[in-house]
Amino acid sequence: MSGPIEFHFDFSSPYSYIAAEVIDGLAEKYGRKVKWRPMLLGVVFQKTGQPLLVNVPLKGEYSLRDFARSARYHGVPFTFPAKFPLSTVSAARAYYWLHGQDCAKAREFARAVFRAYWVDGRDVSDLAVLQDIAAASGADGAALAAGIAAPEIKERLKVETDAALAKGMCGAPYFVVDGEPFWGADRLPQIEKWLQTGGF
Amino acid sequence: MSGPIEFHFDFSSPYSYIAAEVIDGLAEKYGRKVKWRPMLLGVVFQKTGQPLLVNVPLKGEYSLRDFARSARYHGVPFTFPAKFPLSTVSAARAYYWLHGQDCAKAREFARAVFRAYWVDGRDVSDLAVLQDIAAASGADGAALAAGIAAPEIKERLKVETDAALAKGMCGAPYFVVDGEPFWGADRLPQIEKWLQTGGF
Numbered sequence: 001m002s003g004p005i006e007f008h009f010d011f012s013s014p015y016s017y018i019a020a021e022v023i024d025g026l027a028e029k030y031g032r033k034v035k036w037r038p039m040l041l042g043v044v045f046q047k048t049g050q051p052l053l054v055n056v057p058l059k060g061e062y063s064l065r066d067f068a069r070s071a072r073y074h075g076v077p078f079t080f081p082a083k084f085p086l087s088t089v090s091a092a093r094a095y096y097w098l099h100g101q102d103c104a105k106a107r108e109f110a111r112a113v114f115r116a117y118w119v120d121g122r123d124v125s126d127l128a129v130l131q132d133i134a135a136a137s138g139a140d141g142a143a144l145a146a147g148i149a150a151p152e153i154k155e156r157l158k159v160e161t162d163a164a165l166a167k168g169m170c171g172a173p174y175f176v177v178d179g180e181p182f183w184g185a186d187r188l189p190q191i192e193k194w195l196q197t198g199g200f
Numbered sequence: 201m202s203g204p205i206e207f208h209f210d211f212s213s214p215y216s217y218i219a220a221e222v223i224d225g226l227a228e229k230y231g232r233k234v235k236w237r238p239m240l241l242g243v244v245f246q247k248t249g250q251p252l253l254v255n256v257p258l259k260g261e262y263s264l265r266d267f268a269r270s271a272r273y274h275g276v277p278f279t280f281p282a283k284f285p286l287s288t289v290s291a292a293r294a295y296y297w298l299h300g301q302d303c304a305k306a307r308e309f310a311r312a313v314f315r316a317y318w319v320d321g322r323d324v325s326d327l328a329v330l331q332d333i334a335a336a337s338g339a340d341g342a343a344l345a346a347g348i349a350a351p352e353i354k355e356r357l358k359v360e361t362d363a364a365l366a367k368g369m370c371g372a373p374y375f376v377v378d379g380e381p382f383w384g385a386d387r388l389p390q391i392e393k394w395l396q397t398g399g400f
């Protein structure tokens with residue numbers, strides 16, 4: 001098979017950010033495309049009944065160390081933001097609004113949102129920040145504000161979140177390759193072996 | 201630095217089994233030794249307040265798939281056992297009893313316990329099974345039964361479990377390399393980079 005890799009993520013997930021910096025290059029190496037699909041991870045937390053990782057005793061302290069080390073491992077800049085977690089509803093809706101116009105610009109916007117939050121510590125729950133980021137992709141701020149308020153864009157985010165859950169998404173990032181699910185940036189080596197071998 | 205790699209694990213952890221099959225070879229490649237330190241993971245669950253992974257909605261189903269695929273990824277035989285979870289108190293005590301006599305035999309026993317459980321599905325909570333496994337390392341069954349009931353062996357397991365927790369152990373396997381903690385078989389590539397570069 002040679003369909004696209006499905007990449008389900010939430011902009012507020014540090015491992016999603018790390019994976020976002022790596023997945024397109026990995027896919028390209030094996031002639032694959034990637035479908036970027038932001039969703040709302042809070043819905044997964046509701047289903048699993050799990051708290052935020054950073055709030056779990058022992059795991060919280062470890063995870064802060066692991067986020068930064070995993071970023072260094074992949075050669076990706078990283079600074080844990082002062083505001084965490086934050087709402088990613090507007091960022092995800094803005095992605096789908098842009099995606100309806102131009103897939104490449106939407107991807108560029110998604111990368112920029114991740115970096116604004118996970119490198120520069122900007123508050124990407126703030127509409128003005130999102131408008132500023134989108135402006136770099138040539139998007140009009142007023143049109144973006146109207147776009148993310150449109151019923152069809154709100155519906156699109158719900159549909160994508162439900163679709164990810166229906167595929168078994170239990171954490172972020174969550175990849176589906178030829179129907180096989182992979183959870184976590186730490187499964188990138190397994191994804192690579194899958195792409196190399198056609199499944200193992 | 202070139203001290204030993206500390207390897208904290210519970211015999212009932214599938215990712216610990218996978219890591220156990222890999223870590224000695226990895227360490228040897230970089231001229232390092234490994235300290236194998238079984239402990240009781242239930243104590244970590246008490247601290248973190250986290251349920252058993254296989255019982256978490258969405259994550260449970262995914263994890264069963266991931267255990268088997270991760271084993272295939274590493275080229276390690278794996279069959280999810282009919283009896284899971286089970287008590288590993290006796291197995292861990294037997295390890296420390298053997299370790300007091302002969303480190304190499306204790307390591308051989310630990311590997312055999314992992315394989316008995318994760319490949320052959322044997323009930324390694326059963327003293328008779330442990331005696332049978334230890335016999336292959338030349339240990340006397342009656343002496344083992346007496347050994348694991350000795351106060352100093354019970355105390356040793358408590359001390360090792362507390363020591364792992366004091367190092368921040370939040371899940372299994374948990375490695376400490378030059379003071380740096382790594383949680384999970386999926387952190388083996390980061391451990392390798394650490395050993396290669398002396399830290400990153």
